[in-house]
Amino acid sequence: MKTDGGQALIRSLEREGVEVMFGLPGGAILPVYDPIIDSKIRHILVRHEQGAGHMAEGYAQATGKPGVAMVTSGPAATNIVTPLCDAYLDSIPMVVITGQVPTAAIGTDAFQECDTTGITASITKHNFLVTEAQDIPRVIREAFHIATTGRPGPVLVDIPKDIVDPTNPRSSLELEDNVEIDLPGYKVDTSVDPEAIQKAVELIQNAERPILYIGGGILKSRAAESLLELAELTGIHVVTTLMARGAFPDSHELCLGMPGMHGNFTAVTAMQESDLLIALGARFDDRVTGKLDEFAVSAKIVHVDIDPAELGKVRRPDVPIQGDCRTAIEAMVSVIRDSGSGDTDRTAWKSRISGWQERFPLVYEASTPGQALKPQFVIEKLRDATPADTIVASGVGQHQMWASQYWTFNHPYTWINSGGLGTMGFSIPAAIGAKVGCPDKMVWAVDGDGCFQMTAQELVTARVENIPIKVALLNNSYLGMVRQWQDMFYEERHSEVFLSKEIPDYKGWAESMGCFAMRVDDPDEVEEAIARANEVEDRPVVIDFRTAAEEKVYPMVASGTGNSDVIVPPSQEKEIR
Amino acid sequence: MSAESQGHRNHTLVVTVENKSGVLARVASLFARRAFNIRSLAVAPTEDDHLSRITIVVDGESAPIEQVVNQLDKLINVVDIQDLQPGHAIERELMLVTVAVEPEHRDDIVEQLDRAGGKVMSVGADSMMLSLVGDPEHIDTFENLLRPFGILEIQRTGRVALANLDETIE
Ligand SMILES: Cc1ncc(C[n+]2csc(CCOP(=O)(O)OP(=O)(O)O)c2C)c(N)n1
Ligand SMILES: [Mg+2]
Numbered sequence: 001m002k003t004d005g006g007q008a009l010i011r012s013l014e015r016e017g018v019e020v021m022f023g024l025p026g027g028a029i030l031p032v033y034d035p036i037i038d039s040k041i042r043h044i045l046v047r048h049e050q051g052a053g054h055m056a057e058g059y060a061q062a063t064g065k066p067g068v069a070m071v072t073s074g075p076a077a078t079n080i081v082t083p084l085c086d087a088y089l090d091s092i093p094m095v096v097i098t099g100q101v102p103t104a105a106i107g108t109d110a111f112q113e114c115d116t117t118g119i120t121a122s123i124t125k126h127n128f129l130v131t132e133a134q135d136i137p138r139v140i141r142e143a144f145h146i147a148t149t150g151r152p153g154p155v156l157v158d159i160p161k162d163i164v165d166p167t168n169p170r171s172s173l174e175l176e177d178n179v180e181i182d183l184p185g186y187k188v189d190t191s192v193d194p195e196a197i198q199k200a201v202e203l204i205q206n207a208e209r210p211i212l213y214i215g216g217g218i219l220k221s222r223a224a225e226s227l228l229e230l231a232e233l234t235g236i237h238v239v240t241t242l243m244a245r246g247a248f249p250d251s252h253e254l255c256l257g258m259p260g261m262h263g264n265f266t267a268v269t270a271m272q273e274s275d276l277l278i279a280l281g282a283r284f285d286d287r288v289t290g291k292l293d294e295f296a297v298s299a300k301i302v303h304v305d306i307d308p309a310e311l312g313k314v315r316r317p318d319v320p321i322q323g324d325c326r327t328a329i330e331a332m333v334s335v336i337r338d339s340g341s342g343d344t345d346r347t348a349w350k351s352r353i354s355g356w357q358e359r360f361p362l363v364y365e366a367s368t369p370g371q372a373l374k375p376q377f378v379i380e381k382l383r384d385a386t387p388a389d390t391i392v393a394s395g396v397g398q399h400q401m402w403a404s405q406y407w408t409f410n411h412p413y414t415w416i417n418s419g420g421l422g423t424m425g426f427s428i429p430a431a432i433g434a435k436v437g438c439p440d441k442m443v444w445a446v447d448g449d450g451c452f453q454m455t456a457q458e459l460v461t462a463r464v465e466n467i468p469i470k471v472a473l474l475n476n477s478y479l480g481m482v483r484q485w486q487d488m489f490y491e492e493r494h495s496e497v498f499l500s501k502e503i504p505d506y507k508g509w510a511e512s513m514g515c516f517a518m519r520v521d522d523p524d525e526v527e528e529a530i531a532r533a534n535e536v537e538d539r540p541v542v543i544d545f546r547t548a549a550e551e552k553v554y555p556m557v558a559s560g561t562g563n564s565d566v567i568v569p570p571s572q573e574k575e576i577r
Numbered sequence: 578m579s580a581e582s583q584g585h586r587n588h589t590l591v592v593t594v595e596n597k598s599g600v601l602a603r604v605a606s607l608f609a610r611r612a613f614n615i616r617s618l619a620v621a622p623t624e625d626d627h628l629s630r631i632t633i634v635v636d637g638e639s640a641p642i643e644q645v646v647n648q649l650d651k652l653i654n655v656v657d658i659q660d661l662q663p664g665h666a667i668e669r670e671l672m673l674v675t676v677a678v679e680p681e682h683r684d685d686i687v688e689q690l691d692r693a694g695g696k697v698m699s700v701g702a703d704s705m706m707l708s709l710v711g712d713p714e715h716i717d718t719f720e721n722l723l724r725p726f727g728i729l730e731i732q733r734t735g736r737v738a739l740a741n742l743d744e745t746i747e
Binding site for chain 2: 117118121122125126129146183184185186307308309311312313
């Protein structure tokens with residue numbers, strides 16, 4: 001079929017099964033916006049391109065399908081750099097299309113020209129600058145293939161205006177029915193080496209203190225069910241990293257919850273004391289290991305990852321297994337079914353674990369009458385008043401850690417956050433993307449006041465596009481996480497962390513953006529406010545919860561220290577000795 | 578001087594890449610971003626129009642070589658990577674060098690050059706341009722030999738390499 005580049009681009013997206021895209025038009029991408037009018041793809045018009053990127057990420061995290069964003073050249077491309085980097089670090093499948101100045105103008109510092117592929121090369125899994133209209137269908141196919149296979153990640157496609165502009169002869173092309181990808185350097189090997197599986201199982205059978213260390217890769221490989229089977233078959237306890245919350249049910253007796261800098265004492269200590277870490281789709285991030293040479297010193301390591309570059313990048317595994325996590329887990333399960341899970345006595349280990357759980361639960365002190373709300377209390381109330389499969393999208397800061405700690409995640413794909421990059425402002429657009437992908441689920445953004453001010457404008461998008469998310473704003477008037485570090489490591493000298501107690505008026509601001517909004521100061525009003533919010537279905541809701549500024553996230557492994565030096569809340573200090 | 582002598586081996590990687598614009602930049606920026614050190618780099622087209630070959634000598638001390646290889650392999654445009662083992666490959670480098678020589682020392686230099694297997698390319702009133710092809714150590718040795726005369730300009734290509742076949746003549 002004879003057509004032009006713009007039509008071919010939209011048709012190619014339809015062929016990839018794209019149902020929704022997030023974006024904002026401008027000069028260079030204009031010709032592609034015209035065929036959108038006649039496409040069945042839903043386009044959501046954002047208020048800032050960063051929002052489009054995070055929405056695509058939230059959509060991808062919630063649905064497992066690639067998120068798609070489209071923006072124009074220059075400033076729009078640079079506005080979407082943060083989400084690209086975010087998606088790169090958290091391995092989120094996303095395809096971003098950017099407009100570019102016409103081919104002949106590239107390199108001349110033309111209006112709204114920037115070197116988009118140069119800027120994004122190191123924060124994308126791959127990027128393309130398409131120079132011929134004829135290549136558009138193939139490149140789009142390749143972009144989706146790369147974004148969604150192997151270790152997923154963001155792919156950017158930069159499209160000069162002349163090859164999509166129907167008035168320009170350079171835009172004409174023959175659209176074939178079959179488009180073949182041509183990627184001689186891209187190979188994905190998901191199979192696993194049976195010998196390595198055998199070795200891993202032997203280590204598992206003989207380990208006295210094994211721990212399943214679960215990362216986001218489990219969710220990417222849709223392996224939550226297989227993981228449950230492996231854990232139950234072997235009776236091995238599980239820790240789920242910040243990227244893997246929900247991959248194993250928090251209510252399960254084998255679940256120890258989140259390890260790492262703000263992980264709970266038992267998860268951190270069990271890893272630290274273990275003699276075998278079975279790392280599945282995890283990458284030994286510094287926020288998990290603490291000081292590396294002191295991390296789990298007596299543990300042998302089985303490391304399964306689809307990305308061979310992760311094996312040995314940080315910690316040398318005793319058994320490296322390159323391949324898909326689900327395939328690897330299933331292979332281990334089948335070997336264990338045949339040969340048994342071993343007869344190593346783990347009673348002592350199990351009782352140490354339950355001892356830690358008893359002595360070091362997550363705790364906070366309830367507020368006394370007249371005091372500001374405790375943020376942990378708000379999270380608990382929200383958790384108890386919402387359906388079990390509610391999706392929680394979080395910002396970055398103290399509120400993120402409390403949400404991860406105090407929520408009970410019993411379903412995969414219900415926790416969406418910015419783990420690797422730690423991007424403030426992530427939650428509102430990510431929640432919008434998740435709600436678009438899962439319209440039948442309740443979606444709550446848990447946000448901080450600092451974060452809220454970075455991307456709140458997307459609530460306008462949510463209202464206008466009819467995407468009824470809910471926002472629990474844990475408003476402590478501070479850049480709380482930074483304040484916590486200043487409290488603990490800079491002698492309480494607060495430098496540029498106080499925001500304001502009066503400005504903005506969040507309720508008024510939210511209302512002006514078309515949301516239903518409330519402000520809650522009193523613990524007794526929390527439940528009722530949440531109940532009211534849950535009833536609103538026709539518009540976004542924002543609840544401004546006024547929380548205690550001095551509250552700290554515990555436990556904490558201070559940056560640069562080892563995981564054996566975990567700082568517990570003051571009320572547990574006597575237990576540590 | 579060489580890293581080998583201090584116990585860290587330099588690795589010669591022969592990286593076959595798609596012959597597309599920007600590929601060299603991707604490879605170079607990967608090395609910069611991951612803090613891998615490049616000792617030498619040479620790029621040229623190959624027998625196949627669609628492919629180019631990059632020979633990279635990596636400082637074995639800056640990162641474990643399998644990490645370098647695995648990261649390189651993640652670049653979509655990288656088609657193949659060979660980590661050439663010392664003694665299992667032919668490595669060559671070309672040097673062009675202009676040295677200062679008083680006419681009375683010319684014969685001396687030419688004699689040394691003959692012994693090393695080089696050629697005189699161009700002659701000036703009190704200087705000479707020489708070329709020498711050889712394995713990089715050989716070139717190092719000759720370069721050191723010329724130093725006392727005064728090197729005015731020098732250009733080395735960086736090494737290129739191919740794995741040995743069944744039988745090696747040299
Ligand atoms: C874009 C960005 N800028 C700065 C930071 C550093 N930072 C991490 S947490 C934080 C404070 C977040 O404040 P708020 O949203 O109010 O959350 P709180 O910690 O108070 O719960 C800051 C500034 C960041 N992670 N991202
Ligand atoms: Mg705050």
